[in-house]
Amino acid sequence: MEKIKSIPNKWLYFSIILLGIYFLYRIINQSQLMSVFPLDITNDWSSYMAQLHFLKECGFHEMCYYWYNGFMTFYSTPPGWYYFTLPLYLIFNSVTVASFISLILIYVLAFVAIYYFGKLHEISPTKRIAFFLLFLANAVTIGNFIRLGRLHELLGWVLFIILAFTLLWYKDRKLDNKYFLVIIPYSLILLAHQVVAIFASVLLFSLFLIKNFKEKIYVALSVVLSLLITAFWWVPYVLNFSQSRGVDIIMSKTLLLFDSTHLPQNIITFLAPIGLCFIFYYYWKDRNKSKKELIFFLPTLILASLLFFRISPFIPGVNYLYPDSYIYYFTFLGLFMLFKTKLKTFSLNIRRLILIAFILIPIVSVLANIYHTPSFTNYTQLEEDTVSILEYVDGNFIMIQISPPTSYGKAYYSMAPVYYNLTTASGWHVYESKEYYGLMKKIESGTTNCFELNALLKEAKITDVISHDDYCDVLDNCELKEIKHINRVCLYKNDKV
Numbered sequence: 001m002e003k004i005k006s007i008p009n010k011w012l013y014f015s016i017i018l019l020g021i022y023f024l025y026r027i028i029n030q031s032q033l034m035s036v037f038p039l040d041i042t043n044d045w046s047s048y049m050a051q052l053h054f055l056k057e058c059g060f061h062e063m064c065y066y067w068y069n070g071f072m073t074f075y076s077t078p079p080g081w082y083y084f085t086l087p088l089y090l091i092f093n094s095v096t097v098a099s100f101i102s103l104i105l106i107y108v109l110a111f112v113a114i115y116y117f118g119k120l121h122e123i124s125p126t127k128r129i130a131f132f133l134l135f136l137a138n139a140v141t142i143g144n145f146i147r148l149g150r151l152h153e154l155l156g157w158v159l160f161i162i163l164a165f166t167l168l169w170y171k172d173r174k175l176d177n178k179y180f181l182v183i184i185p186y187s188l189i190l191l192a193h194q195v196v197a198i199f200a201s202v203l204l205f206s207l208f209l210i211k212n213f214k215e216k217i218y219v220a221l222s223v224v225l226s227l228l229i230t231a232f233w234w235v236p237y238v239l240n241f242s243q244s245r246g247v248d249i250i251m252s253k254t255l256l257l258f259d260s261t262h263l264p265q266n267i268i269t270f271l272a273p274i275g276l277c278f279i280f281y282y283y284w285k286d287r288n289k290s291k292k293e294l295i296f297f298l299p300t301l302i303l304a305s306l307l308f309f310r311i312s313p314f315i316p317g318v319n320y321l322y323p324d325s326y327i328y329y330f331t332f333l334g335l336f337m338l339f340k341t342k343l344k345t346f347s348l349n350i351r352r353l354i355l356i357a358f359i360l361i362p363i364v365s366v367l368a369n370i371y372h373t374p375s376f377t378n379y380t381q382l383e384e385d386t387v388s389i390l391e392y393v394d395g396n397f398i399m400i401q402i403s404p405p406t407s408y409g410k411a412y413y414s415m416a417p418v419y420y421n422l423t424t425a426s427g428w429h430v431y432e433s434k435e436y437y438g439l440m441k442k443i444e445s446g447t448t449n450c451f452e453l454n455a456l457l458k459e460a461k462i463t464d465v466i467s468h469d470d471y472c473d474v475l476d477n478c479e480l481k482e483i484k485h486i487n488r489v490c491l492y493k494n495d496k497v
Contacts, residue, residue, distance in 0.1 A: 005343055009126035011358050016130050018362040022369070023137035026146050027104070032376045034097045037415050038149070039387075039407040040377035045149030047428040048081070049095040050414035055082045056089060061236065066417040067427030068436065069396070069461055075240045076431050079233060080192030081152035095418055103151060110136055110158040117165035127339045134335055139365040140268065140327050143373040156193030157328055159185045160200055164332060167203050171296055175215045183226050190230040194237075195322055199329045202303065206296045244430050251322045252313040264372060269323050273304035276330040283337035286345040300333060380406045385489040386466065390416055392484045392491055395463030396423050400446050400471055409444070412466075425460040446471055450478035457494045465492045 038045045050066070054073050058064035064073045074082075081102070088098035111132050118128035135141070136157075145154040163185040170179055186204070190197045201223070208219040227234070254262050255269060280297055287293050306312040307326050313319050338354075346354065379387070382405060390412070397416070399409040416422035426440045443456045446467075453474075457465070464483070465475055472490035476482060480492035 006124075006339055006341060007127075007343055007354065009124055011355050012126055012130040015358050015362045016126070016133060018366060019133040019137045020129075022366045023133060023142070026142050026369070027107075029375050030103075030146050031100060032378070033100045034094075036376075036378060037096055037411075037419070038377075039379065039383050039411040039415065040374075041406075041408045042147060042374055042377070043149065043408055043411055045099060046408070046411040046414035048149060048151060049099055050417055050428065051077060052082050052085055052089055052095055052099065053418045055079070055086055066423050067413065067429075068432050069423075069425050071427070071431040072240075074233070075236050076244055077429060078152060078191050078193055078237075080188060081155045083191075084155060085151075099149070099151065103146065103149075103154075106151065106155050106158055107136065110161060113158060113161045113165070117162070117169075120169060121165065121336075121340070123339050131335050131339065134361075135328070135331055138331070138361075139368040139373070140324055142369055144324055147373050147376075153193045153196060153325075156189055156196030159189045159192055160196050161332070163189065163200055164203055164336075167207050168336065171207060171210065171292075175211065175218045179218055180222055180225075183222050183229070186222065187226040187229045190226060191233055195320070195325045198317075198321060199325065202299050206299050209298070210292050210296050243433055249430065250313065250319050252319045255307070255310050255313055255323055264368065265323055268327055269307055272327050272330045273308040276304050276334045277301065279334045279337050279341075282345050282350070283341045286341045297333075300329075304330065382468065382488060383407045385486040386412065386468070387415070389466060389484055389486055389489050389491050390420050390422065393420070393422055393464045393466070395493070396425055396461055397464035397466060398425050398440075398443060398457075398460070398462050400444055400465060400467045405468070425462045446474070448474050450474075453478050454494070454496060458496055463494050465494060466490070467492075 033045065037049070051073075054064050054066060058066075058073050060074055060079060062073055063070055084106075085098050085102040088101050089095060092098050092101070114132045114135075115125075115128045118131060119125075123131070136145070141154075144150050163182060166182055166185070182204075186200060189200045204219060204223055208216055211219060255266060258266055280301065284290065284293050284297075303312075303318075303326070306315065306318065307323075312321065343351065386407070393416070399412055401409045410426070410428040413424045413426055413428050416424060426444065432440065439456065439460055443453075443460060443462070447453050447456070465480065467475060467490055468488045472485065472492075475490065475492040480494055483491040483493050485491075
């Protein structure tokens with residue numbers, strides 16, 4: 001039984017049942033991944049699977065020639081999830097099986113963390129289950145983590161659960177020697193995902209603000225030690241970042257776009273800050289408008305304001321935060337505050353509004369997924385033919401696609417090294433420099449100028465070109481040698497390299 005009379009458990013039954021059933025459906029649907037390497041457009045899985053393979057074959061911070069005519073592994077991507085999943089890859093000898101099992105294990109870890117720490121915070125078992133589903137089985141998380149496959153970020157948020165619950169515990173208690181255990185989850189977050197690490201740092205800064213001088217030293221020391229422990233990764237990352245094209249990828253720019261593609265995201269990122277501030281007010285009121293509570297949550301409220309007023313895309317550093325990551329961060333803290341606020345703090349009308357929200361949010365979430373997030377996509381004839389033609393590649397290849405395909409060309413750059421031990425002058429990540437990225441973009445855009453095409457292929461050391469439909473005629477007219485033609489797909493050899 002809860003010591004605090006908070007929101008009734010029965011208000012959450014509908015959310016638990018609907019979100020729980022749909023969550024299980026999406027997990028079962030995505031399990032097809034174990035036998036089918038994903039090639040569709042809604043797909044980050046392929047990139048991470050390939051890099052998992054590179055960790056096994058090339059090692060950490062080693063030269064690897066599968067992509068970009070050679071690159072240093074994990075200079076531009078955090079290694080956390082890959083080391084977490086590598087034992088599974090070694091056991092099952094399948095990147096698809098290992099990656100899907102990794103997804104399941106991370107969700108299990110998330111549930112255990114929420115259930116255990118929720119108990120320490122005197123949150124009822126029903127609310128802990130609802131917490132898990134509302135936080136990690138909503139429309140955004142299912143789309144990004146289960147369907148898109150952003151497992152390294154998912155692992156980061158699960159580690160964040162552990163860190164955040166611990167910091168919220170110490171918010172109301174004196175820091176002792178056990179506090180330094182936060183070094184473990186914080187260090188792992190630094191190795192798991194950069195954006196999650198920024199939000200984790202915000203909470204650590206929040207704790208720093210409310211503590212006395214001695215305890216501030218504790219917090220600062222825990223951060224410094226975590227940075228020292230993980231310096232083997234983040235120092236090369238920071239040094240390399242300014243030279244890579246990653247510096248130009250500012251995801252928060254989508255907050256300024258209101259076309260049909262970005263409208264759902266922008267609606268949610270307007271509502272999320274409002275919802276967080278709304279919940280915080282009643283949480284703060286329930287605690288007699290405590291100055292300490294206000295100071296602790298002030299950095300988060302500032303972030304909410306920057307997001308709501310669309311200022312974040314213009315602030316260096318903050319502009320690299322993914323819009324969806326704000327939603328995860330605000331959802332976690334919003335649920336915590338909501339479940340820790342006494343029911344009597346809310347007026348009757350606000351109680352009704354909360355009850356309606358627990359009914360509408362799951363319905364809207366599921367409907368949004370059904371409409372906006374496709375189910376697992378199997379191969380069409382185009383994918384089957386393109387996979388078949390990979391067997392005839394015997395050099396450094398590239399994909400040039402002109403007409404909109406049913407699959408994602410870069411996904412083949414992931415499949416080819418894993419299953420065919422092939423190399424490509426291109427790849428699927430931000431390892432390449434801005435100059436090299438420009439070169440690849442010129443080639444993959446499909447120029448019809450034979451002189452330019454041959455010069456670009458020579459510069460990039462490309463021997464094999466795969467394309468389809470009308471561009472096969474372009475390759476033929478540019479005097480490349482036809483190796484294989486399967487229905488719409490063709491393979492041409494460039495003998496001038």
